[in-house]
Amino acid sequence: MNAAKILIVDDDRDVLETARMFLKQEFSLVQIEEDPAKIPTLMKNQDFDVILLDMNFKKGVNDGEEGFHWLDQILKADPQAVVILITAYGEVDLAVKAMKNGAVDFVLKPWKNQKLLGTLLSALQLRQSRKEVEKLKMAQEKLSDDIDHAYSDFIGDSPAIGRVREMIDRVAGTDADVLILGENGTGKELVARAIHRRSARRDQVFISVDLGAITETLFESELFGYVKGAFTDAKQDKPGRFEIASGGTIFLDEIGNLSLPLQAKLLTVLQHRKVQRVGSGKETPVDFRLLCATNMPLHEMVYEKKFRQDLLYRINTVEVRVPPLRERAEDVPALLDHFLQRYGQKYKRPDIKVDKSVLAKLKKYHWPGNIRELQHAVERAVILSEEKVIHSAELLINNAGYSPKKDHLPLTLDEMEKQFIQQSLQDHDGHVSNTAKTLGMTRTALYRRMKKHGIQ
Numbered sequence: 001m002n003a004a005k006i007l008i009v010d011d012d013r014d015v016l017e018t019a020r021m022f023l024k025q026e027f028s029l030v031q032i033e034e035d036p037a038k039i040p041t042l043m044k045n046q047d048f049d050v051i052l053l054d055m056n057f058k059k060g061v062n063d064g065e066e067g068f069h070w071l072d073q074i075l076k077a078d079p080q081a082v083v084i085l086i087t088a089y090g091e092v093d094l095a096v097k098a099m100k101n102g103a104v105d106f107v108l109k110p111w112k113n114q115k116l117l118g119t120l121l122s123a124l125q126l127r128q129s130r131k132e133v134e135k136l137k138m139a140q141e142k143l144s145d146d147i148d149h150a151y152s153d154f155i156g157d158s159p160a161i162g163r164v165r166e167m168i169d170r171v172a173g174t175d176a177d178v179l180i181l182g183e184n185g186t187g188k189e190l191v192a193r194a195i196h197r198r199s200a201r202r203d204q205v206f207i208s209v210d211l212g213a214i215t216e217t218l219f220e221s222e223l224f225g226y227v228k229g230a231f232t233d234a235k236q237d238k239p240g241r242f243e244i245a246s247g248g249t250i251f252l253d254e255i256g257n258l259s260l261p262l263q264a265k266l267l268t269v270l271q272h273r274k275v276q277r278v279g280s281g282k283e284t285p286v287d288f289r290l291l292c293a294t295n296m297p298l299h300e301m302v303y304e305k306k307f308r309q310d311l312l313y314r315i316n317t318v319e320v321r322v323p324p325l326r327e328r329a330e331d332v333p334a335l336l337d338h339f340l341q342r343y344g345q346k347y348k349r350p351d352i353k354v355d356k357s358v359l360a361k362l363k364k365y366h367w368p369g370n371i372r373e374l375q376h377a378v379e380r381a382v383i384l385s386e387e388k389v390i391h392s393a394e395l396l397i398n399n400a401g402y403s404p405k406k407d408h409l410p411l412t413l414d415e416m417e418k419q420f421i422q423q424s425l426q427d428h429d430g431h432v433s434n435t436a437k438t439l440g441m442t443r444t445a446l447y448r449r450m451k452k453h454g455i456q
């Protein structure tokens with residue numbers, strides 16, 4: 001027996017009784033009702049999975065207006081409701097209009113029992129997947145709220161960050177696709193969340209996807225979802241990130257890391273705004289605002305045929321460049337205070353301070369890992385410092401990314417390469433182009449190596 005709950009509303013008692021007799025054998029609850037005015041109360045008392053609704057209730061009236069009215073009321077009460085309309089022969093136009101207004105299907109009167117059952121079963125599947133999407137959306141919203149909390153402080157008053165704030169204000173309300181460019185740790189995700197929070201979609205979900213972390217084989221099932229049985233581990237239907245993001249914003253981080261075949265797949269979704277779950281032949285429309293980010297030189301990669309030009313044009317309606325920390329050294333003191341306060345609180349050392357002489361050094365440092373590096377350096381220093389005042393050593397020594405203690409150990413070729421790149425970057429104040437020139441390689445080749453060694 002199917003556990004679903006069905007409501008049938010029709011003014012013809014005979015139709016109701018016959019339908020109930022048949023459907024009772026299949027579903028755990030089949031409620032019938034002649035008066036559509038009772039629908040709101042019935043819905044309050046019971047969570048129906050499918051509602052079968054007649055289009056016309058008054059004798060001699062067959063314009064379907066009453067049906068439209070009640071359809072509207074049902075969807076207002078529960079936007080996830082699954083409504084099937086009951087129509088007579090000759091009313092197919094009305095049924096089509098009703099589907100545009102949110103009904104999922106229609107059945108013609110008089111119906112064959114098996115046909116009715118088939119329609120109900122596929123409507124139930126839809127109900128199930130709507131519920132799943134809703135559940136995941138809620139879980140994501142909760143998660144997003146928690147993350148947002150950590151991301152809510154946008155520190156910095158430098159002219160460079162002022163320009164970023166201005167751009168955020170200008171694009172947030174427009175629904176335009178935005179490409180956020182900047183080195184690792186500069187605050188690209190922070191910018192994306194700020195755009196979402198100020199947009200008309202602020203009450204909907206913000207879904208962040210790290211494309212760099214999704215393997216080639218998982219790309220489709222993660223982003224497009226799958227249906228039960230599509231592959232061995234697909235034990236049940238699962239919506240993908242695009243479907244969950246529908247109504248809200250999707251943030252595709254590290255878009256420069258996508259391989260060319262995956263770029264083509266992504267482009268198709270962006271063009272048609274429809275997804276097909278793996279193993280399903282059905283397309284689902286998705287409505288999302290697209291924000292992308294990367295630390296890779298996308299324009300250069302287009303030139304080198306490593307990134308599709310048509311994809312770049314799809315995602316970069318507006319480009320926002322988040323400047324590296326070394327271009328806004330004025331922000332270092334405020335950021336330092338901010339992180340000192342955060343970690344002072346977290347590690348129960350509320351009165352911890354930084355030695356004054358350290359500040360000048362921090363402002364001069366080139367911060368290859370940008371704000372994330374500063375953040376981690378402060379956290380580490382708060383943990384390690386045995387006094388109330390943090391000295392230069394605790395904040396800076398580990399910062400360069402390698403520890404002097406290791407110096408006397410024999411280095412592998414890989415470690416030597418890493419240190420060599422780090423040293424060269426330091427010598428060039430973190431300027432990637434100049435470093436690449438000195439090392440005799442292209443910028444892209446240098447970025448690749450930096451990524452390999454985790455140099456930010």
Ligand SMILES: Nc1ncnc2c1ncn2[C@@H]1O[C@H](COP(=O)(O)OP(=O)(O)OP(=O)(O)O)[C@@H](O)[C@H]1O
Pocket residue numbers: 150151153154155156182183184185186187188189190191253293295338371372375
């Ligand atoms: N202006 C800022 N004020 C306060 N905190 C910031 C600021 N910019 C970045 N941060 C913090 O620095 C960390 C890194 O930021 P974020 O994750 O947004 O960077 P990213 O550019 O997206 O990094 P990646 O390229 O590695 O994905 C986060 O913890 C974020 O809260």
